[in-house]
Amino acid sequence: MAEFHTSPSFTLKDIANILKDEMPQTKSSLLSSLVEEAGHYDPGDHLxxxxxxxxxxxxKAKMMEDALSTYKRMREQSIRPNLHTFCHILCGYSSLGMYREISILWGEIKRRLEYGEISVDRDLLDCLVLDFLKGGYFSRVMEVASYMSTHNIYCDKWKYRQVFLKLHKNLYRNLNSLHDKTEAQSKRIEDVRAFRSWAGIK
Structure with a gap:
């Protein structure tokens, strides 16, 4: 049989080819599985x-600059990020309370979803809603919730209500009687009201 080398570039496809060449008459299920797997093998997946x-x-080490530099290098090498890539970055931002950065990340996730480059994932969207709730980004909360509804993904309104009531129960209530609210304050009050109505909070 051919000699196996332990080169880093030696892949499942190489093994399947060796087995195929050396045992052409064999009806081995292992061989069949390897050959089938090799047909779907994409070197980019390993990278x-x-x-x-x-x-x-x-x-995990809360070194987000290094994480983003790695992500940038990944894109420069035309290696397509997948769902796990964005989940890792989201968790990193979330652990540091970087909600503005999560809002920017959501924009990129949306583009990837629209182009079919990543699959729609309920857990990822659920985490986005929770992070936007914690950060007080209610327009983003409603945007993600709307996306979930459009794609028939379950929204746990009870959980979102509990987070809101724990963190923002009296948010902007004192501003409702003011007549000199800024445009930004008025918009945020409107967003909070929209969330309260959607979540069934009186």
């Missing part, structure tokens, strides 16, 4: 996995 591991490491 994505490696980059994701680095991003996850930096995010």
């Amino acid at each position: 994505t996995f490696q980059f994701n591991n680095s991003i996850l490491f930096f995010c």
